[in-house]
Amino acid sequence: MSQITYREALRIALQESMREDSTIILMGEDVGHYGGAYGVTKGMIEEFGEKRILDTPISEEGIVGTAVGSAMTGLRPVVELMYVDFVMLAMDQLANQAAKIRYMFGGQISVPMVMRAQGGTGRSGAAQHSQSLEAWMMHTPGLLLAIPATVTDAYFLLKHALKLSDPVVFLEHKMLYTLKGEINTSDSLSWGQAAVLRQGSDFTLVTYSRMVHRALDAAEKLAEIGIQAEVIDLRTLYPLDTETINSSVKKTGRALVVTEDCLTAGVSAELSARIMEGSFEFLEEPVLRLAGEDIPIPVSPSMEKEAVPSVDRIFSTAKLLLRK
Amino acid sequence: MSQITYREALRIALQESMREDSTIILMGEDVGHYGGAYGVTKGMIEEFGEKRILDTPISEEGIVGTAVGSAMTGLRPVVELMYVDFVMLAMDQLANQAAKIRYMFGGQISVPMVMRAQGGTGRSGAAQHSQSLEAWMMHTPGLLLAIPATVTDAYFLLKHALKLSDPVVFLEHKMLYTLKGEINTSDSLSWGQAAVLRQGSDFTLVTYSRMVHRALDAAEKLAEIGIQAEVIDLRTLYPLDTETINSSVKKTGRALVVTEDCLTAGVSAELSARIMEGSFEFLEEPVLRLAGEDIPIPVSPSMEKEAVPSVDRIFSTAKLLLRK
Amino acid sequence: MDTKTQTMIRMYTQMLRIRTFEERVGELFLKGGTAGSMLHLSIGEESAAVGVGEVMNSGDGFTTHHRGHGIFLARGADPKRMMAEIGGKEDGYCRGKGGSMHIADNDLGHLGANAIVGGGISHVVGAGLTYQYLGKEQVAVAFFGDGAMQQGGLYESMNLAALWKLPVMFVCINNEYGMGTRLDRASASLEFAKRAETFGLNGLEVDGLDVCRVLQDAQELMDGVRNGTPAFLKVDCYRFHGHARKDKSHYREEEEEHKGREKDPIAHLENQLVKNKLVTTEELERIKSQIDNEMDEAMEYALNSSEPETMQRFQDVYAPESPEPLPVDERILQALNDPLS
Amino acid sequence: MDTKTQTMIRMYTQMLRIRTFEERVGELFLKGGTAGSMLHLSIGEESAAVGVGEVMNSGDGFTTHHRGHGIFLARGADPKRMMAEIGGKEDGYCRGKGGSMHIADNDLGHLGANAIVGGGISHVVGAGLTYQYLGKEQVAVAFFGDGAMQQGGLYESMNLAALWKLPVMFVCINNEYGMGTRLDRASASLEFAKRAETFGLNGLEVDGLDVCRVLQDAQELMDGVRNGTPAFLKVDCYRFHGHARKDKSHYREEEEEHKGREKDPIAHLENQLVKNKLVTTEELERIKSQIDNEMDEAMEYALNSSEPETMQRFQDVYAPESPEPLPVDERILQALNDPLS
Numbered sequence A, B: 001m002s003q004i005t006y007r008e009a010l011r012i013a014l015q016e017s018m019r020e021d022s023t024i025i026l027m028g029e030d031v032g033h034y035g036g037a038y039g040v041t042k043g044m045i046e047e048f049g050e051k052r053i054l055d056t057p058i059s060e061e062g063i064v065g066t067a068v069g070s071a072m073t074g075l076r077p078v079v080e081l082m083y084v085d086f087v088m089l090a091m092d093q094l095a096n097q098a099a100k101i102r103y104m105f106g107g108q109i110s111v112p113m114v115m116r117a118q119g120g121t122g123r124s125g126a127a128q129h130s131q132s133l134e135a136w137m138m139h140t141p142g143l144l145l146a147i148p149a150t151v152t153d154a155y156f157l158l159k160h161a162l163k164l165s166d167p168v169v170f171l172e173h174k175m176l177y178t179l180k181g182e183i184n185t186s187d188s189l190s191w192g193q194a195a196v197l198r199q200g201s202d203f204t205l206v207t208y209s210r211m212v213h214r215a216l217d218a219a220e221k222l223a224e225i226g227i228q229a230e231v232i233d234l235r236t237l238y239p240l241d242t243e244t245i246n247s248s249v250k251k252t253g254r255a256l257v258v259t260e261d262c263l264t265a266g267v268s269a270e271l272s273a274r275i276m277e278g279s280f281e282f283l284e285e286p287v288l289r290l291a292g293e294d295i296p297i298p299v300s301p302s303m304e305k306e307a308v309p310s311v312d313r314i315f316s317t318a319k320l321l322l323r324k
Numbered sequence C, D: 001m002d003t004k005t006q007t008m009i010r011m012y013t014q015m016l017r018i019r020t021f022e023e024r025v026g027e028l029f030l031k032g033g034t035a036g037s038m039l040h041l042s043i044g045e046e047s048a049a050v051g052v053g054e055v056m057n058s059g060d061g062f063t064t065h066h067r068g069h070g071i072f073l074a075r076g077a078d079p080k081r082m083m084a085e086i087g088g089k090e091d092g093y094c095r096g097k098g099g100s101m102h103i104a105d106n107d108l109g110h111l112g113a114n115a116i117v118g119g120g121i122s123h124v125v126g127a128g129l130t131y132q133y134l135g136k137e138q139v140a141v142a143f144f145g146d147g148a149m150q151q152g153g154l155y156e157s158m159n160l161a162a163l164w165k166l167p168v169m170f171v172c173i174n175n176e177y178g179m180g181t182r183l184d185r186a187s188a189s190l191e192f193a194k195r196a197e198t199f200g201l202n203g204l205e206v207d208g209l210d211v212c213r214v215l216q217d218a219q220e221l222m223d224g225v226r227n228g229t230p231a232f233l234k235v236d237c238y239r240f241h242g243h244a245r246k247d248k249s250h251y252r253e254e255e256e257e258h259k260g261r262e263k264d265p266i267a268h269l270e271n272q273l274v275k276n277k278l279v280t281t282e283e284l285e286r287i288k289s290q291i292d293n294e295m296d297e298a299m300e301y302a303l304n305s306s307e308p309e310t311m312q313r314f315q316d317v318y319a320p321e322s323p324e325p326l327p328v329d330e331r332i333l334q335a336l337n338d339p340l341s
């Protein structure tokens, strides 16, 4: 297969799924004629028409609620939030409704929907267009949560999400859309399994989404000075593959968690706790967390850059962890 | 001083503060003529009138936004959300607006407001009326977060919150309103300091809100079998007093975190990580987390009870931690 | 008996079933048989449930609010299973997980009661979208209180329904109060039907005293709904009792309550039936005692139903294809046994 | 010169300042001097900013949306500091933390641009509440786009303002598009002023081509606002350019754009002034070159302003009374040094 972008991989996943399953519809602000703010759904309205690709008003609560209702009654909606930051307007529909309906109704009614959104820093979007809010969703029982870092995962995770019976929050990263790669059909992992992207014996680096790439870059640099990182890409946060994490940490004895979301009560906290719980006797050092700073994201590019982990900081933190 | 309830302590704090500071107003659904769903503001409209005690429509987003705007321009609003579960409708105003305004505007504009709400299980309120959502707020830079467990703290923390220049999320527990006690004016701790409610040498139990009482009860029972728990009530989650926690853990070598909010990506994760980071070399055992189950809260009283930590489970978990 | 009389008697029976059911819920509460006290009785509002319910077809979807028992009964609910759910019992519609505020039944089109004011409204927009997309003849109806008129999400929903010409009806049951706040202290304007029209819907307002008028207006709007014009109906009535079981309504005058309770759709219809000799007193007695028996049985059923197994709390968080949440106790054991595992 | 002419010339000047400023923002972007590309130019909408701005007093509060440069300029902003903020620079209004979408200035009553569609609307309700409570003569105005008409929060805000009779005005700048979606594909009904009336407000709609008519309608409404009746004004105009800097508007026909750009409030007023001989060509030239200079300087200023110190990112999360967030790196060092600490 030829090189495609992360964006294209997502689009192909949507297209193929929609061809197979006529109950799938897409809805969101400017997903149709505009082609999506980040171009994921570009051109799809030509193939699938206005009945299946629905441009919506700017009504986050209403459109997520509409997606929930259509999922309850037989469709499989994919709703795109232009920025994950806007989920705050739809939080009730996501976390009080979609996540709890199966449970509250005693298992009678399913909500097979996918809520796509993109998050993260990198475009000077400032405080309301740059957040990483996956911890909120991870803290909400009833939601599944995929957060792909690679072209292959963008494709396979989205295709799989579109087969599930529960609401899936599908989080993309605004800086990954132009990432290029091949869809690797041979070694695709199953949903809920973490990927060990790099073998290493000195420490385990656990991460996901855009930080995977920074971690891999840092690992290369670390290898040059003789430190071998084992890099794990979680791929999904629910299910969370603690087994893969902990069998690695048991081997390496050291763990560094890297996330873009802000540190306090973030995903890095859960990962740190899970590692400590799963590998306590094996830990030579405390599990370290290199996460986003506990600040709103500033617009200034120089400050924005310093608000989240960089390759250099992963590198230097790993050196500290190895006491080198 | 005579015995008063937690509810009364809150009311007295509001009354005294309002008498001192004429810019304080109260707003929320049924806070006036009804007296508040949980009776905290009962009778206040008689003293302060409709200008200062504002019954609002059922418009969570609108009323929190109105509070934000009034705080930006010179008032000090206290806005009551009837249940913390409803914050999902106002999440944008709380977390995208109130929390970020000072920062986004470069420090020019303050948002001195208090958002009161109550959470937790215990009344068969089911999935949408029983949540503990403090982790979301803790994960939002720019918010202060108080969560009192005692009559004294209800009073002092609320009074202090009403002096601060930033938005304070003030979380009460629906099962604590009838708790009785005295306002202990002598040993009041300062804002941001955790309280060591019980000294003990065998392990450190870190908790807050309603679970404080369960922890103390369990500690009594544990003492009977010779296990001495040091019980810490955090009182505020931002600021978070990690010093008090870690100096205790360094002494005891064992830690158990008890929270009512659900486990994954919850407050227990952050506390566990902070303890591990702060006391790694001193830990004899992994930090244990006894938290709410990762489920929506069911209505059935028997299932609801089992959804969150009980005295018995704290007791038995502590025994496990001590390998007894 | 002509069809009209049949309809009137059917509606009378349904309204009385609802009222009796609600009274039994009150009793069940006093007997300690309910899961908690967050129970909102729809006494006084029966005409909204029955008048609108009457123009719905089997297969039509609907959502309700926290005060939705009556609506579900009007749409065919089994009072036994409802009562059991209100008790948080195993035999309830949601097997004790949802309770009064979250009763649902997929088979009868009940897409759920909702404990968030306004929370279920957009779900009918989604249901309407499904029906339209799949070319089904069904419609979807959202029932909610006057309090929800102040929730912004309602207007997003109205606009979406009108924009996409979905088979959706919005029914506001105006009982004059949102908890302790009278509507005129919550809403600056009371022109709700006109407001709905500015969102592109057909809108009507009807006095809920007369269920036949409710039926008539609902039918008029429903004809439009089935032809692509979504609609809004406000039914004016009065909340006879407190907001929830423990509320004594101290915030309203007795005189007002007294007058409000005169707005009784059941008494009104009974009067009409009797005055016009459409039903005999014997027939009325027969209906009443049948209903009494039915609802007594429902209460008994609820009391006798067993509590769910507590381990069931981990079920239905996800479909079986996904892992169940791991109980906290198991996590703790794993953490402590880690070297062995 | 009579007052009316003075007003016209002042408004002309202000509108031209706005347009020129926006053009320089475009240039600054091309020069790489802006913080990112999320820059939304208000070219074509100047009459809304200036016509409404004209009826506001010093001390009146207002919030704007992502396309709010013009409004702030109309209310007295210093283009230098605005431009610096758009560049994310130290000398900007928010010291490089907010950027184009979050410019604010407490002294000029600017309670903030907001990057959440509809996000700043309820803040003016709060401001109005403050003014009313403190017995001040001020009013508060929310500016937002037609897209925000589909956000539920707007209607909650309208109701609150009307219910409490707050000195608040809602101004919808209808530029026919929300990003790539034309208003008629986003809203089922376009009767916005009528809609506002059903929420208890005074409502008007005005063609933004003629700033004098905008001024007139705004004045009429503002008189009511200052006397306890909140108001809604829709100003119809056209978004001349793409949504943000990178948008080429492929979703609309060139013909439509061409026609839309004919709706130019500046050209229209210039025509009027010239036709009626209210201003000489020399005077016009003088105004233009003065503005050109002013805006060139602003751009230069922005380019020359320095980046904020990166450690400033930890400031202003909280007031100084609360602890600053601890940098992640320090936390890591503490964790590793724990036995020593």
Ligand SMILES: Cc1ncc(C[n+]2csc(CCOP(=O)(O)OP(=O)(O)O)c2C)c(N)n1
Pocket (backbone or CB within 6 Å): B029, B058, B060, B082, B086, B089, C040, C066, C067, C115, C116, C117, C118, C144, C145, C146, C147, C148, C149, C175, C177, C178, C179, C239, C243
């Ligand atoms: C979002 C939200 N806000 C507040 C509440 C608390 N509450 C429950 S019912 C109610 C009053 C609702 O009034 P209305 O919509 O008129 O329904 P009614 O109770 O009169 O049937 C309130 C405020 C809630 N459940 N959800």
Ligand SMILES: Cc1ncc(C[n+]2csc(CCOP(=O)(O)OP(=O)(O)O)c2C)c(N)n1
Pocket (backbone or CB within 6 Å): A029, A058, A060, A082, A086, A089, D040, D066, D067, D115, D116, D117, D118, D144, D145, D146, D147, D148, D149, D175, D177, D178, D179, D239, D243
């Ligand atoms: C809540 C929210 N949803 C979506 C967006 C993305 N977005 C930014 S501007 C915009 C269009 C807004 O249209 P309108 O309100 O008409 O303002 P205009 O851009 O036309 O001035 C959209 C969809 C956003 N910033 N906030």
Ligand SMILES: [Mg+2]
Pocket (backbone or CB within 6 Å): C145, C146, C147, C173, C174, C175, C176, C177, C178, C179
């Ligand atoms: Mg009501």
Ligand SMILES: [Mg+2]
Pocket (backbone or CB within 6 Å): D145, D146, D147, D173, D174, D175, D176, D177, D178, D179
């Ligand atoms: Mg627009």
